[in-house]
Structures are given as structure tokens and as C-alpha cells.
Amino acid sequence: KPLSYSLCWSSLSVPSILHPSSYSLSPGHMLGILGPSGSGKSTLLTALAGILPSNLECEGDVFIVKSTGPSSNKTLTSQPLKTNDIAYLSQSDTFFNMLTVSETLEIESSFLNSKGESTKKSIINSLSLNNILNRRIGDRSLGSSSVGLSGGERRRLSCALEMLSSPLLILSDEPTTGLDSSQAHKVVKKLREVAVENRIPAVVTLHAPRGSVYNILTDVLLLAPGGYPVYIGPTSEACSYFSKLGFKCKKEGNVAEFLIDLVSVDVEEEEIMKKDLERIELLTEAFRKREEKLTQPPTPPTLSNPTPWPRLPIHRRLGVLISRSFKQNIRDTTVNALRLSATCLLSFIFSNIFSENLSGPPNAKSVADRTALLSYAVINMSMMGLMKTLDLFGREKPVVMRERMKNHYGGMEYLIAKIIAEIPMDCSFSVAFAFLLKKFTNLNISLKRLTSTLAVTTVVTDLLGFAVGSIAPDSDTALAAGTPIMIIYMVLGIINPAGNTADSEKKLPLLLRFLKQASPIRWAIESLCCGEFRGMKLAAGRGPRMGALGLVRTGDQVLDALGLGEKEWIDGIKTLFHVGLMELGVASIGQFLTQPATRKSGSGNLGKKNKKNEKSTKTSERDSSSPPLKAMPKLNL
Numbered sequence: 245k246p247l248s249y250s251l252c253w254s255s256l257s258v259p260s261i262l263h264p265s266s267y268s269l270s271p272g273h274m275l276g277i278l279g280p281s282g283s284g285k286s287t288l289l290t291a292l293a294g295i296l297p298s299n300l301e302c303e304g305d306v307f308i309v310k311s312t313g314p315s316s317n318k319t320l321t322s323q324p325l326k327t328n329d330i331a332y333l334s335q336s337d338t339f340f341n342m343l344t345v346s347e348t349l350e351i352e353s354s355f356l357n358s359k360g361e362s363t364k365k366s367i368i369n370s371l372s373l374n375n376i377l378n379r380r381i382g383d384r385s386l387g388s389s390s391v392g393l394s395g396g397e398r399r400r401l402s403c404a405l406e407m408l409s410s411p412l413l414i415l416s417d418e419p420t421t422g423l424d425s426s427q428a429h430k431v432v433k434k435l436r437e438v439a440v441e442n443r444i445p446a447v448v449t450l451h452a453p454r455g456s457v458y459n460i461l462t463d464v465l466l467l468a469p470g471g472y473p474v475y476i477g478p479t480s481e482a483c484s485y486f487s488k489l490g491f492k493c494k495k496e497g498n499v500a501e502f503l504i505d506l507v508s509v510d511v512e513e514e515e516i517m518k519k520d521l522e523r524i525e526l527l528t529e530a531f532r533k534r535e536e537k538l539t540q541p542p543t544p545p546t547l548s549n550p551t552p553w554p555r556l557p558i559h560r561r562l563g564v565l566i567s568r569s570f571k572q573n574i575r576d577t578t579v580n581a582l583r584l585s586a587t588c589l590l591s592f593i594f595s596n597i598f599s600e601n602l603s604g605p606p607n608a609k610s611v612a613d614r615t616a617l618l619s620y621a622v623i624n625m626s627m628m629g630l631m632k633t634l635d636l637f638g639r640e641k642p643v644v645m646r647e648r649m650k651n652h653y654g655g656m657e658y659l660i661a662k663i664i665a666e667i668p669m670d671c672s673f674s675v676a677f678a679f680l681l682k683k684f685t686n687l688n689i690s691l692k693r694l695t696s697t698l699a700v701t702t703v704v705t706d707l708l709g710f711a712v713g714s715i716a717p718d719s720d721t722a723l724a725a726g727t728p729i730m731i732i733y734m735v736l737g738i739i740n741p742a743g744n745t746a747d748s749e750k751k752l753p754l755l756l757r758f759l760k761q762a763s764p765i766r767w768a769i770e771s772l773c774c775g776e777f778r779g780m781k782l783a784a785g786r787g788p789r790m791g792a793l794g795l796v797r798t799g800d801q802v803l804d805a806l807g808l809g810e811k812e813w814i815d816g817i818k819t820l821f822h823v824g825l826m827e828l829g830v831a832s833i834g835q836f837l838t839q840p841a842t843r844k845s846g847s848g849n850l851g852k853k854n855k856k857n858e859k860s861t862k863t864s865e866r867d868s869s870s871p872p873l874k875a876m877p878k879l880n881l
């Protein structure tokens with residue numbers, strides 16, 4: 245007989261945000277969580293998924309009941325949930341946008357080590373993805389309306405990815421956000437169909453559903469401001485329940501609107517607000533009494549730590565990650581073409597700006613220009629590498645977090661794959677830039693040294709991007725933090741052509757001295773200067789009378805004046821290597837620290853069950869004595 249699954253939760257709450265509720269949701273049923281903004285819909289969903297933010301804790305039990313037959317009348321076992329048991333669809337759908345739908349599904353099934361080709365085909369069929377399998381996911385926000393999947397198609401793809409692991413429960417946060425009414429209806433209907441087909445329950449949060457969407461739901465949970473549940477039960481019984489309390493639903497009206505109006509507070513007019521608050525207090529009190537009368541909530545199973553989903557062998561995990569990053573990188577032709585054009589254009593502009601003093605045999609007059617040109621070259625390559633890495637890393641973070649939450653791979657593997665897939669391509673731009681710069685200018689440094697220094701600089705600034713990106717929570721924060729870091733490195737790293745760098749460094753405060761040591765720009769410029777000036781003869785003539793560089797006759801004298809008298813080209817490269825290693829260390833720590841939220845045990849987020857249950861009882865007691873009005877000031881009404 246086919247198995248079916250019910251979702252049960254008992255006394256589930258999140259202190260100060262969400263008040264306790266208990267329910268048992270049958271296989272194939274879909275519960276809609278309704279309520280005004282900020283009432284705790286998403287919090288309840290993440291509590292059910294066991295992925296609450298780290299600053300919140302959940303109390304109560306969540307578990308799945310396995311049974312035979314369409315309804316849960318013949319229970320076989322109750323089991324705690326593990327992350328892979330849940331298809332969790334967050335509000336936004338994020339993918340590697342350069343991949344096709346079919347590649348994205350393929351990668352997910354590789355991570356799941358899924359051999360069931362037929363399962364994949366049936367998911368594709370049931371979510372109507374057949375016609376878009378070979379389409380790139382794209383990104384509509386980039387502007388071109390012809391490129392990329394529609395909002396509904398992206399939702400269905402997210403759902404397909406989640407269904408590949410044969411989940412026992414579907415949780416979807418605002419599945420209709422950003423969709424027109426027909427797409428919204430289709431998406432919710434599809435989720436319900438998937439739940440029915442697989443005999444699993446589904447829970448969706450809905451902000452203001454249309455009548456057609458509400459009619460798809462079988463069960464509804466209505467939350468009032470402050471996280472107070474006022475109704476939980478079948479949709480068919482909601483109207484009669486509220487009419488018994490004196491709130492009649494119009495027959496021809498939208499029931500969802502009626503329910504949300506019941507728990508909405510009009511803050512514009514004081515009289516109406518007072519009435520609204522009294523109504524909500526009455527409803528909350530009625531709910532509490534009803535819950536007390538109901539039979540005991542389902543008993544949770546004995547807790548055990550769920551076994552994590554088995555991972556692919558490491559070499560295959562790395563293979564999938566590298567190939568995906570590589571495809572994502574290489575297929576972004578617009579960005580790659582722009583980067584190549586910028587590389588050519590900048591080398592041309594730089595060589596033109598400095599052409600006058602750099603033509604002919606090297607002389608003292610050209611020293612400042614040579615130093616400046618090499619500094620700009622380093623800054624250019626550093627900025628390009630850093631900005632690209634920061635942006636990409638941040639944009640990929642939601643996908644990576646989802647996959648890491650499902651235990652597909654660890655942060656270090658992702659980092660290694662990124663380094664292998666990204667750095668060679670970034671270095672090719674440095675090589676092109678170095679080649680053009682050498683060709684257009686009369687620089688003394690050999691092409692080999694110029695190329696390798698700029699390539700190593702790119703590697704180190706890419707690693708800096710990975711370090712900042714690993715620690716920052718998203719791409720905006722990464723960009724906001726990365727830019728000032730680079731500017732500080734630049735200011736501290738640039739060589740003052742007036743010389744005397746060693747002395748000025750000693751006068752810096754400790755933090756700035758550390759930052760100067762960690763600045764890849766500094767070491768790259770120093771290395772290039774050593775490569776440029778070491779052993780160089782400067783033609784006789786009137787040199788610029790500028791600080792320590794006035795009237796120098798040899799490149800070695802220039803290096804002495806710049807405080808680089810003892811240094812060789814290779815010294816800067818070696819230090820760059822050490823800086824790179826340090827950044828790699830920071831990036832690894834960042835990956836380690838940004839662990840995705842995962843269910844720690846079967847019930848809610850509970851680790852110490854007994855303690856929490858004690859607390860839960862106390863919360864319930866407190867709830868019964870604290871009317872919702874007391875929660876209102878928190879809402880800034």
C-alpha cells in the first residue's frame with residue numbers, strides 16, 4: 245500500500261513572536277497561514293522547517309506521521325524531520341542564472357546521488373517544465389524581457405529542485421509574491437497537486453490571497469498581530485466558527501479577505517482601532533478556550549538526531565561544483581566582453597597618458613611616471629578582480645546556503661571549486677592587460693615579470709574578494725565592505741615617488757601598519773618597481789627635482805630612495821603569496837562561520853527537549869493571562 249505522511253506540531257511557539265498552536269495536517273492537504281504583515285507567518289514556517297534565525301528559539305514539537313492509506317488512520321511510525329525531508333521554498337527563487345533548467349535539475353540530482361531518472365521525468369511532467377528544459381534561467385532584472393524564465397516558471401523550477409529529494413513535506417513562503425493572479429493560482433494549484441500526488445502535506449504562507457487561491461487550501465491558520473493564532477482548522481469550517489462568535493462572512497464575498505479583515509487593525513482612527521483591538525482580543529480568547537477543549541495534541545516520537553543525507557564522494561562533489569562555476573563564468577559573455585574591452589581600453593589610455601616621458605631611453609624624468617603607471621596597473625587589476633568576486637560570491641550565496649542546508653557539500657569545497665573555476669579566467673585578463681601595456685609603453689620590466697606580477701595580484705585580490713564575500717551576509721554588504729578595504733589598501737600601498745617609505749611606515753599606528761603589511765597593492769607595486777628599476781641606467785639630463793628622486797642616475801638609486809634598496813622583484817611576489825594564504829584562511833573561517841541553519845533535532849529546533857517543554861508550558865500560562873492588547877504597543881500602532 246502507498247505510504248502517506250501527515251505533519252503534526254504541538255505547542256509550537258517562538259517566544260515573544262509567535263504564540264503556541266498545535267495541529268495535525270493530513271496527507272495531500274494544504275494549510276494556508278494567513279495574517280497581516282508582521283504577524284509571524286514566515287516565523288511559523290521557518291519554525292516548522294527548523295531553520296529559524298540563530299537569535300530565535302522555538303519551543304514545542306514538530307514531527308511527521310507515516311501511515312498507510314490516504315488518511316492517517318493507520319499510523320505506522322512517527323518520525324522527527326530532517327532537512328532533506330522538507331521541500332522549503334523561500335520567498336525568492338535564486339539559481340545559477342547562466343545554466344539551463346535541465347542542467348540545474350541535473351546538478352541537483354547529482355548532489356542527491358539520485359539514480360531515479362523516472363522520478364526526475366515525472367517531476368518535470370507534473371510541474372510542466374518540459375517546454376523550458378533547454379532554456380537558460382537568465383535574469384529578468386537585467387533588463388531584457390526576452391531573456392530568462394518568468395516568475396511562475398522560476399517558482400516551478402524551485403519546486404522541482406525541492407521535489408527531487410522526495411520530501412515528506414512542502415513548505416512555501418509567499419509562493420504568490422510577485423506573480424499575477426493567474427500565475428499565482430497556477431503555482432498554488434501545482435503545489436497542492438504535488439502534495440496530493442505524493443500523499444504529503446503542504447503549508448504555504450499567503451499575504452492577501454484571492455478567492456481562487458484560497459479555495460485551493462484545505463486548512464487555514466489565521467494569525468493576529470503579535471503572533472496570536474485565532475483559528476486553525478479546515479477552511480470549510482472557518483466561516484461557521486467565526487459566525488458563532490458573532491462575525492458573519494458574506495456568502496458571495498472573498499473568505500480570505502473576510503478572515504484578514506478580522507485580524508487587521510486600522511491605526512488611522514482611534515475609535516476604529518480600539519474596536520479592532522477588542523475584536524482581536526475576543527478572538528484570541530475564544531481560540532485559547534477552544535484549544536483547551538480539544539483533545540490532547542499528538543504525542544511526539546522519541547527524539548533522535550536525524551541522520552544527514554549521504555553526500556556524493558568528495559571528488560564528484562568538487563567536479564560538479566567546478567563545472568557549474570565554470571559554466572556560469574564562461575557563459576556570461578556580456579560581462580566577459582565588457583571586461584576584455586575595459587582591459588584593452590585602459591591599457592591604451594594608461595600608455596597614452598604616460599607616453600611622453602616613457603618614450604626613448606629611460607631617464608630620471610620618467611621615474612615618477614614609471615612608478616605611477618605601474619601603480620595604476622596594479623590598482624586596475626586589483627579593483628577588477630575584487631569587484632567581480634564580491635558581486636558573484638554574494639549573488640550565489642542564497643543558492644549555496646540552500647544546498648549546504650541540504651548537506652550537499654561544505655563551505656570549503658565550494659570555496660576550492662570557486663578558486664579553481666574563477667581564478668584562471670581572471671588571470672587571463674591580467675595577462676592580456678600586461679601584454680598590451682608592455683607593447684604600448686617603453687617599460688623596462690620584462691614581459692614575464694609584468695605578466696606574472698599582475699596575475700599573482702589578481703589571484704590575491706580574488707582571494708580578498710572570497711574572504712570578504714565569505715564573511716558578509718550578502719552581495720550588497722560585501723560590496724559596501726570591500727570598497728573601503730580596497731581604498732585603504734590602495735592609500736597605504738601606493739609608493740610615494742618622493743620616497744622615504746620605510747620611515748613613514750614606522751610612524752603609522754599599529755592597525756594601519758598591519759593593514760599596510762596586508763595590502764596586496766603595496767607588495768605588487770613594490771615588486772613591479774623592483775622589476776622596473778633594478779639595474780636600470782638612467783640617461784644623463786635634467787631630472788625632476790622631486791624629493792629623494794631628484795637627480796638620480798641609476799635605477800638602484802631610485803629603489804634606495806623609495807625605501808626598496810634591499811628588495812628584489814621576487815620578494816614582493818613571495819609576500820603576495822603569504823598575503824594570499826592569509827586571505828584564504830579568512831575565507832575558510834568565513835565559510836566555517838556562516839553555517840546554514842539546519843534542523844538540530846527532530847522537534848522544532850530543540851536540543852534540550854525537557855527544558856524547552858517546561859518553558860513552553862510557562863509560555864502557555866503566560867499567554868492565557870496576557871491579552872493581545874498587551875502585545876500591541878510592540879507593533880508601534
Ligand SMILES: Nc1ncnc2c1ncn2[C@@H]1O[C@H](COP(=O)(O)OP(=O)(O)OP(=O)(O)O)[C@@H](O)[C@H]1O
Binds near residue numbers: 261279283
Ligand atoms: N530574527 C528575528 N529576530 C527578531 N525579530 C524577528 C526576527 N524575524 C522576524 N522577527 C519579527 O517577528 C515578527 C514576525 O515576522 P514575520 O516575518 O514572521 O512576519 P510575517 O507575518 O511573515 O510578515 P510579512 O507578511 O510582512 O512577511 C515581526 O515583528 C518581525 O520583525
